[in-house]
Amino acid sequence: MPMPTARTSMTPAEWGMLIALSLLWGGSFFFNGVAVKDLPPLTIVFSRVALAALTLYLFMAATGRRLPGSREVWLAFAGMGILNNVVPFSLIVWGQGQIASGVASILNATTPLFTVLVAHAFTADERLTPLRAGGVVAGFAGVAVMLGGGHLAGGAPVLAYAACLGAALSYALSSVYGRRFRALGIAPLSVAAGQLTVSSLIMLPMMLIVDRPWALAMPGMDTVLALIGLATVSTALAYLLFFRILAGAGATNISLVTFLIPPSAILLGILFLGETLLPRHLAGLALIGLGLALVDGRLMRRRAGAA
Numbered sequence: 622m623p624m625p626t627a628r629t630s631m632t633p634a635e636w637g638m639l640i641a642l643s644l645l646w647g648g649s650f651f652f653n654g655v656a657v658k659d660l661p662p663l664t665i666v667f668s669r670v671a672l673a674a675l676t677l678y679l680f681m682a683a684t685g686r687r688l689p690g691s692r693e694v695w696l697a698f699a700g701m702g703i704l705n706n707v708v709p710f711s712l713i714v715w716g717q718g719q720i721a722s723g724v725a726s727i728l729n730a731t732t733p734l735f736t737v738l739v740a741h742a743f744t745a746d747e748r749l750t751p752l753r754a755g756g757v758v759a760g761f762a763g764v765a766v767m768l769g770g771g772h773l774a775g776g777a778p779v780l781a782y783a784a785c786l787g788a789a790l791s792y793a794l795s796s797v798y799g800r801r802f803r804a805l806g807i808a809p810l811s812v813a814a815g816q817l818t819v820s821s822l823i824m825l826p827m828m829l830i831v832d833r834p835w836a837l838a839m840p841g842m843d844t845v846l847a848l849i850g851l852a853t854v855s856t857a858l859a860y861l862l863f864f865r866i867l868a869g870a871g872a873t874n875i876s877l878v879t880f881l882i883p884p885s886a887i888l889l890g891i892l893f894l895g896e897t898l899l900p901r902h903l904a905g906l907a908l909i910g911l912g913l914a915l916v917d918g919r920l921m922r923r924r925a926g927a928a
Contacts, residue, residue, distance in 0.1 A: 635870050639866060647883070647884070648855050648885065649855035650723070652851035653851065657717050657718050665848070670852075671824075672848065672856075674818045704795035727905060728789065729792075734757045734913070734916065737749060756912040760913065764782075796867065800867065809860075
């Protein structure tokens, strides 16, 4: 199946949607940080995808829309659900049980670096250039700075870092994989609802077996409200924007949203969760930011044009 051609630049409207999406997903790290204090990771992820799927179904029913029924489309939903929901959500929530939400969001900002490599391997129109290769090197140098030499033997925090990086890789794979829905002619709303439905079906038995939710203590109201916000605002609404931008701007452009997420996630974590960032975290963020600027290439093109 031929893949649609991606554009290298975005329209002002797409930039506006990208900024809005970054605020919604930045909030997801805050909501995770609240919920993880009361609930285990798989229960949080199942609640997120199931409530988000229900929200989208209600919206589709109110607007007279229905999901497609072909086997090919639902297999595509399954692949997207695993790559874009099940794997990254679970890894991030587990990681946030051991590291600050701001740190998790910074590690999540490596998604465009992984996306450059994945897109180079699996697409014909988003190739790796020397400038982008330099961006990848700078970005992962930032991750190394964040880890710090003394943390390599630290056990759990390093595993939490690895989990967040694994989530970023999964998001990169989903960004490229999701381009097929444009070729299939599937609307963004249907893609979001379909992948969340499959994700809910996958997460349900995992949650029941591992977390045994009937044995858990009743969560507090803060946790309940965090789950609702995580599902409705940071998932259902966010995915509508995500797939709309992806359909027009391409995998590498949509992945730039992860660089816009850390400021809001860091601010919410400091104000409401009592979190702090160490100098090495900020230094790592600066290097990742440099890497993303090189990957994007807009600033370099503008300087060249001005010259």
